[in-house]
Amino acid sequence: MTEDFWADKYPSGLARTIDPDAYRNVLVALRASCTRFADRPAFSSLGKTLTYADLYRLSGYFAAWLQNNTDLKPGDRIAVQLPNLLQYPVVVFGALRAGLVVVNTNPLYTARELEHQFGDAKVRALVCLNTTAHSVAEILPRTQIQYVLISEVGDLLNPWRRFWVNAAVKYLKKKVRPYQIPQAISLRAALHQGRGQSLQDHDPDPEEVAILQYTGGTTGLAKGAMLTHRNLIANMLQCRAIMSYGLEDGREVMVAPLPLYHVYAFTLHCMVGALIGSHSLLIVDPRDLSTLIRVLHRYPFSIFVGLNTLFSNLCHRLDFQALDFSRLKATFSGGMALQQSTALEWQQITGCAISEGYGMTETSPVVAVNPFQNIQLGTIGIPVPSTDCKVIDEQGVTLALGSLGELCVRGPQVMKGYWQRPEETAQVLDAEGWIKTGDIALIQPDGYIRIVDRKKDMILVSGFNVYPNELEEVLAALPEVLHSAAIGVPDSHSGEAIKVFVVVKPGMSLTHEQVMQHMQTNLTGYKRPKYVEFRDSLPVTNVGKILRRALRNPDS
Structure with missing residues (x-):
């Protein structure tokens, strides 16, 4: 669609465009926020809170240590392999202030996955927890990593609490396995040393790469998306514009259960959150719902950032239903399709509608969001400001409104390209700046977009396209x-047959016959499953997205 098409599709007061050059780089925006909101809480974890002034001071210590105690140069890559702890924003912002490129790394990665990412990115420095250091030690000799900083869970807590938390992790939970990394130093030692050293804040060009964000690998080998300072600034301002209705700068408390090393949470909490001076509650392990709910009891939260599986799991807990939701203004959903039944249940329990959005690693990540003023369930909303969308057919021809095709996106948040993969970049990103998303979508006449499914997840039954999202919505x-x-x-008769996997709610029962009858009532013949398998759980990514690939290829 052309820019003219989108011009009148925005709620009153919401600008169609933003200025991606409003800040020269992420560090200028960070400095401005840390000055403006100096005394306001920025991040809380395990009972400790850092103010924006604390964040700027501690990140400065880390940047100074990097500049004075290593030969790392601007543009070198540093992997940050940390969960949602106070150390994460300190290390990330410190690395950026020293001019390094941050490579976000999942702490749950296996040695094989670590070796691929570290080798592909040519990582020279690494910050990790002592709980994952054994995996690092295994592959370290086969990488270019020279500097390793080891953190403990309680590093930034007050002394007595630090002692007890670290002791519990090591001796009670036995999560620290033996490892040998002779060159490693502790993160606390680096911060202490950097405190007395000089710092020359890097001033990167807007087109310099800030983050090397690896794709989830759900469709193949993970690739590093090069996200520049301008990309991140653009998405910060785009999100702020479309999400800020009714929100107050310096006053919001955001729940952060999704891992910050994932681009969705990284952008909302570390980028947008910092821009508006919000207070992010870092949840170390979102699978521990009891601890998450205890945190929610303690803080008057006003923004919740999550995804469908987390919302669904929470809604079925009585201790969650008993929380005080009077301050909750906004709930954002991304990462996977939001099911309408979950959205309605959440709104009934919390009194807050869910605003579903859409994005991808390659777009920093947000592309579209449902504005609070007009949420349409079942859609991903409208494009964020300064973003154009269209759908194309297999030949690349732009299709009319209401037609199903591959969604393409153009805007200042679109990545520079894949790290050292020009051929693969050219396959998805054209000369005019349009990136192919790999998602099947349609654009409605009112400008709202519906995602039908992943192009690669589409099921072909006797020549008919079947989209898993539709089947899962019916289920x-x-x-x-x-x-x-x-x-x-595979099916010898129809090419492919449909198989569904079902997890039944605790305390309830469901039979194969009931599932088949329900699907027969609600779906035409070729969309009905041939097989039903009941399971206690389904494989998910680190952010809780169900991995269909793992179900198709359980040995992969």
């Missing part, structure tokens, strides 16, 4: 279903 309407997934399996 979700069964009151007994907690989670579900649909895939295609």
